[in-house]
Amino acid sequence: AQSVTQPDIHITVSEGASLELRCNYSYGATPYLFWYVQSPGQGLQLLLKYFSGDTLVQGIKGFEAEFKRSQSSFNLRKPSVHWSDAAEYFCAVVERYGNKLVFGAGTILRVKS
């Protein structure tokens, strides 16, 4: 079965600093990968997704992610973090049978001023 690992439970960055959230997946074929963000008490918002092609994917809110097959990684990055980016971030991979999304445990981002 597919799995997703987000090694960092919490990350704290200063406002204006760069951000990288790590995601590793296990999947034999070319994975379909997603990043979602969830603000406290809210639902899930899609940041970006990767299916194939260019390994650097641009998303909303200035986020991007890079797919690295050799490292089984799909890390999320942002060059300059804003206080409003404080939220929980989830990486997910599609399990093709049933088109099921398999989520990582999430990374909580705190932004300090």
Added chain:
Amino acid sequence: DAGITQSPRHKVTETGTPVTLRCHQTENHRYMYWYRQDPGHGLRLIHYSYGVKDTDKGEVSDGYSVSRSKTEDFLLTLESATSSQTSVYFCAIHRELNYGYTFGSGTRLTVV
């Protein structure tokens, strides 16, 4: 997002009582899912459906059942609620056209 609604949004129930959560879509998508979200675990799949009367188990299906008698409705039932089922429940649909997913706003269930 438009097209998927969950009800109720909040519910408090007593241990041992049955509870049914409803997910309703307006766009005729084939695949529907129920997830639960707990701190430190992300979202975990409970059950999913791939058509009317076609359902299958997910990662954490024990204690839950589902039914889909119409394309638009996917019901999640806790036959006898336990405190370990206190959680936030999300319904989702799979959008075939752009291979995306839309999530409902969630149902916060508390079992006391």
